[in-house]
Amino acid sequence: MQSEHSLLPRDAILQLRASKIREVANAGMDRKDVLAFWFGEPDEVTPDFIRSAASESLLRGETFYSHNLGLPELRSTVASYLSALHANPAAAITSEHVAITSAGVNALSLAAQCIVNPGDRVVCVTPLWPNLVEIPKILSANVECVSLQFGESGWQLDMDRLLAALTPDTRLLMVNSPNNPTGWTLTRAEQQTILDRCRQHGIWLLADDAYERLVFDEVGVAPSFFDIAHADDRLVSANTFSKSWLMTGWRLGWLVAPKPFIEQLGKVIEYNTSCSPVFIQRAGIAAITGGDSVIARTQRRFREARDHLCAALNALPGVHAPPPPGAMYAFFKVDGMTDSLAFCKRLVAEQGLGVAPGAAFGDEGEGFVRWCFASDLKRLDDGIARFTQGLQSLR
Incomplete structure (x- = not known):
C-alpha cells in the first residue's frame, strides 16, 4: 500500500508558497456581487482590430503548429518595435534575438530553465510578483530577496544592499521595473550600476519588462537595460502583450536574449509548449503594428x-x-493592519471588495494592500466606498 507521502511531488514543489492573491480571489470569484481589483488586469476588452486579426487567422485555417521560436513575421515585428523604442547601436535587436512565448510568465519560466542549475544562487528585488520569486525554486535554486525601502515618497532601492548581495557566486539577478506591486521604477543611473556589477561577476540579469510602457510621465517608456547594454551582455528581457495592449487572456509574450541563447531556447520551448498558437501570434502582430494609440490612451487613462x-x-x-x-497598482500601507491576507479575505466576505494582500509579495509587503487601478473612475469610487466601510470595521 502506497503511503500518502509517496504520492506527492518532489520536495521543491511541496515547499513552493501558494499564491495568496489566488487564495483571496478563490474566496470570491464565484460571487457576482464582488468588485474585483485583485488581478493585474485592465477592465476593457482587447481592441477590435486585434481580435479581428485572430478571427481572420482562424477563418483562414491557421490552426497548425508554428516554429518553436514563433512566426518570423512576429519576431521581426517585435525586434523592430524594440529597436525603435530603445535605439542603441551597441545592442541592436534583430529577429534572431527574439523568441515568442505563451505568455510573459512562460517567458520568465523558460529563461530561468535556461540559466538556473539546482543549488544556484538567485537574487530578487522585492516586494515582487510571487511567480518570479518561486520560479527559480521550482528548479531547486536558492533565492535571496533584497527588499526595497518604503518611505514618504514611496519605494526606493538601497543600492548598497543590492550590490552586497550580488556576489561572485550569484548566478542570476531578477528585476521587475516598473515593479509589480509597488510601481517602483529604476533610474538610468541605477541600471548602469547594476549592469556594471553583473558584468564584473558574470551574473545573468533577467529583466521583467511587462510594464515598461505603463509609466506616468512625458517619456512614455521606462528606462531600459537595452538603452545601455552591449551585445555580449548576459541580459535577458521578458515581456508580454497582456498589459500594454489589453491582452491578458491571450497568453502571448516574448523573450529577448543574446543570439546563442535564443538558438538553444527553441529546444526548451519544444519541451514546454512547442509553440504559441498561430492565430494568437497574428493578433500580436496587429497589436504592435497598429497599437500606438491603444498604449497612449491606456497611459492617459x-x-x-x-x-x-x-x-x-x-x-x-x-x-x-x-x-x-x-505599472498599474496602488500598493499602500494600512496602519494597524498586521495580517493582510485575513484583512483582504474579510473585505471579500463583508464588503464584496477584492484586493490583493501585501503579504503575497513577500514578508516586506505585510501591512500593505495592492489595488489594481486599471479601471474606470466610477468603478473605483464604488470600490473606495466599500474599502472605507471595511477600514472602519478594522478599526
Missing part, C-alpha cells in the same frame, strides 16, 4: 485612475498611498 485612487486612499485615516511612477 491609468494616470487619471492612479491619481484619483491614491488621492481617495490618502484621504482615509491611517492609509499611506504614494502615487507610483509606473
Whole structure:
C-alpha cells in the first residue's frame, strides 16, 4: 500500500508558497456581487482590430503548429518595435534575438530553465510578483530577496544592499521595473550600476519588462537595460502583450536574449509548449503594428485612475498611498493592519471588495494592500466606498 507521502511531488514543489492573491480571489470569484481589483488586469476588452486579426487567422485555417521560436513575421515585428523604442547601436535587436512565448510568465519560466542549475544562487528585488520569486525554486535554486525601502515618497532601492548581495557566486539577478506591486521604477543611473556589477561577476540579469510602457510621465517608456547594454551582455528581457495592449487572456509574450541563447531556447520551448498558437501570434502582430494609440490612451487613462485612487486612499485615516511612477497598482500601507491576507479575505466576505494582500509579495509587503487601478473612475469610487466601510470595521 502506497503511503500518502509517496504520492506527492518532489520536495521543491511541496515547499513552493501558494499564491495568496489566488487564495483571496478563490474566496470570491464565484460571487457576482464582488468588485474585483485583485488581478493585474485592465477592465476593457482587447481592441477590435486585434481580435479581428485572430478571427481572420482562424477563418483562414491557421490552426497548425508554428516554429518553436514563433512566426518570423512576429519576431521581426517585435525586434523592430524594440529597436525603435530603445535605439542603441551597441545592442541592436534583430529577429534572431527574439523568441515568442505563451505568455510573459512562460517567458520568465523558460529563461530561468535556461540559466538556473539546482543549488544556484538567485537574487530578487522585492516586494515582487510571487511567480518570479518561486520560479527559480521550482528548479531547486536558492533565492535571496533584497527588499526595497518604503518611505514618504514611496519605494526606493538601497543600492548598497543590492550590490552586497550580488556576489561572485550569484548566478542570476531578477528585476521587475516598473515593479509589480509597488510601481517602483529604476533610474538610468541605477541600471548602469547594476549592469556594471553583473558584468564584473558574470551574473545573468533577467529583466521583467511587462510594464515598461505603463509609466506616468512625458517619456512614455521606462528606462531600459537595452538603452545601455552591449551585445555580449548576459541580459535577458521578458515581456508580454497582456498589459500594454489589453491582452491578458491571450497568453502571448516574448523573450529577448543574446543570439546563442535564443538558438538553444527553441529546444526548451519544444519541451514546454512547442509553440504559441498561430492565430494568437497574428493578433500580436496587429497589436504592435497598429497599437500606438491603444498604449497612449491606456497611459492617459491609468494616470487619471492612479491619481484619483491614491488621492481617495490618502484621504482615509491611517492609509499611506504614494502615487507610483509606473505599472498599474496602488500598493499602500494600512496602519494597524498586521495580517493582510485575513484583512483582504474579510473585505471579500463583508464588503464584496477584492484586493490583493501585501503579504503575497513577500514578508516586506505585510501591512500593505495592492489595488489594481486599471479601471474606470466610477468603478473605483464604488470600490473606495466599500474599502472605507471595511477600514472602519478594522478599526
